Amino acid sequence: MDMRNEEQDILEQYVSSLRELDLKFDRLAAVQRLAADDLVSLHQKTQNIRRLLGTAARGSN
Structure with missing residues (x-):
């Protein structure tokens, strides 16, 4: 019976x-x-910054 309890403990x-x-x-x-x-989100923000920089560069010409 003791072996059975040990097996039960191991299973638990x-x-x-x-x-x-x-x-x-x-x-995880x-x-x-x-x-x-x-x-x-970071990618979208980067794209927005690139778009704004492109617009600003075209506007300064």
């Missing part, structure tokens, strides 16, 4: 570790989504 630890890993992957996915959103 394994399941707990899998749940923790699942939560970490969820957090959320961070990746935020980073992707930031990258898109």
